[in-house]
Amino acid sequence: QKPIATLTGHSDSVWSVAFSPDGLTLASASSDNTIKLWHLQSQKPIATLTGHSNSVLSVAFSPDGLTLASASSDNTIKLWHLQSQKPIATLTG
Known part of the structure; x- marks a missing residue:
């Protein structure tokens, strides 16, 4: 079988992807x-979320x-408000 889409745009390895509950959005x-x-x-990027200082290893909706x-190699977990595309909390420890 052939892939139905190839999404490109990251400048380094992609470690994790997650589908939104409504199936309309993918996070990488x-x-x-x-x-x-x-x-x-549309298979187009909606937004790029920045704020981690090291590799982002996992995402979950x-x-x-x-x-x-x-979750990142910078030893933090960030929670993002998707409507504003801003971080709402950084969990450490």
Whole structure:
């Protein structure tokens, strides 16, 4: 089988992807220290979330689709408000 799409835009390795609960958005975590949000129907990037100081290793959507959690090699977890595309909390420890 052939892939139905190839999404490009990160400048380094992609470690994790997650589908939003509504199936309309994909989040990708990369060694370029960013998270990209992708509109699946158009296969275009919606936003690039920045704030981690090292590779982003994992992403996960909240069940209601309003918040994204990202885990990084900078020893933090960030929670992102997806509507504003801003971080709302940084968890350390």
